[in-house]
Amino acid sequence: MIRSVKAFAPATVANVSCGFDILGFAIDAMGDTVELIRKDEPGLRVVSIEGDGGKLPLEAKKNTCAVAIQAMLDELDEQVGMDIYLTKGLPLGSGMGSSAASAVAALEAANCLLGRPFEKKNLLPFAIEAEKVACGAAHADNVAPSLLGGFVLIRDYHPLDVIKLPVPNGLYCTLLHPHYELNTADSRSVLRDKIPMKHSTIQSGNVAGLIAGLYEGDFELISRSLRDVIAEPYRAVLLPGFYEVREALKTAGALGMGISGSGPTLFALSKGKDTAQAIASAAKEVYSSIGLGVDVYFSEINTKGAYLIEEK
Ligand code: HSE
Numbered sequence: 001m002i003r004s005v006k007a008f009a010p011a012t013v014a015n016v017s018c019g020f021d022i023l024g025f026a027i028d029a030m031g032d033t034v035e036l037i038r039k040d041e042p043g044l045r046v047v048s049i050e051g052d053g054g055k056l057p058l059e060a061k062k063n064t065c066a067v068a069i070q071a072m073l074d075e076l077d078e079q080v081g082m083d084i085y086l087t088k089g090l091p092l093g094s095g096m097g098s099s100a101a102s103a104v105a106a107l108e109a110a111n112c113l114l115g116r117p118f119e120k121k122n123l124l125p126f127a128i129e130a131e132k133v134a135c136g137a138a139h140a141d142n143v144a145p146s147l148l149g150g151f152v153l154i155r156d157y158h159p160l161d162v163i164k165l166p167v168p169n170g171l172y173c174t175l176l177h178p179h180y181e182l183n184t185a186d187s188r189s190v191l192r193d194k195i196p197m198k199h200s201t202i203q204s205g206n207v208a209g210l211i212a213g214l215y216e217g218d219f220e221l222i223s224r225s226l227r228d229v230i231a232e233p234y235r236a237v238l239l240p241g242f243y244e245v246r247e248a249l250k251t252a253g254a255l256g257m258g259i260s261g262s263g264p265t266l267f268a269l270s271k272g273k274d275t276a277q278a279i280a281s282a283a284k285e286v287y288s289s290i291g292l293g294v295d296v297y298f299s300e301i302n303t304k305g306a307y308l309i310e311e312k
Helices: 064-076 098-113 120-135 143-148 184-189 197-216 219-225 232-238 242-251 273-289
Strands: 004-014 023-039 043-050 081-087 151-157 160-165 171-178 256-259 266-271 294-300 307-311
Touching (some): 004 098, 023 098, 023 143, 023 171, 043 064, 064 081, 064 120, 081 098, 098 143, 098 307, 120 143, 120 160, 120 184, 143 151, 143 160, 160 197, 197 219, 219 256, 232 256, 242 256, 242 266, 242 273, 266 273
Parallel strands (some): 043 081
Antiparallel strands (some): 004 307, 023 081, 023 151, 151 160, 171 266, 171 294, 256 266
């Protein structure tokens, strides 16, 4: 019987500009790690969290790892006990899918510990339960790519219909993480419930264009489609320097840029590593000119998703 397992889940960029709550992709640069140790008595216990500055809850009902695993155990009607050790590689409130990576790594590990009762894709509903607890919204555009890797489309939520999309060769992502937190619930609260018909038309065209661009490996089409008229105009006001960064990234050769998930991290897509590096340098200059510290990462798109590191 497996006694202990360790799994990793990558950071993600949700929305990808035009795909609010329905598109996301995983990146190679970083992620979270969860170790689980089987206990003889039932119950989930979050033993330690490293790398969160003491901000995340250890209480099982509020912790995304425990909530996700509990949802899985409830579905199986199992009473297995586990001790949970979470190591955060992702900053909190960053817009890089921090809560999603923790929940997904926990599910990948728990599934292994239990002898893989679920196909990977079928772990998603449990991860969505955890997102609900973490940010009040049951969105899947971080958990799905963190679990499955690559670009993922959530075509529908009821019932869940998730489609993996192709990743064109040479596509790079640059992430710009300014030094402040913005939680998803606050960033969702500025959005409107209703959108004008003309915005719906523009947004649908761009989502379709982006997906076609990924299938065709057409970087120009991807570039034209990276536009968001639904969330970005309302969220940009929460993000100092957004429009200046956008201009600088365009000049540096970005195919397009946008808010990573609910921010404050911004992402840019580019063709090739050199452009990704040039974008990173351009962004650093802008942030420094407005007096904001920024961490910059660039990476290829992660196509693997969550994976097991070890089992004993
Ligand atoms: N689609 C979600 C949002 C992602 O934009 O609120 C949160 O990371």
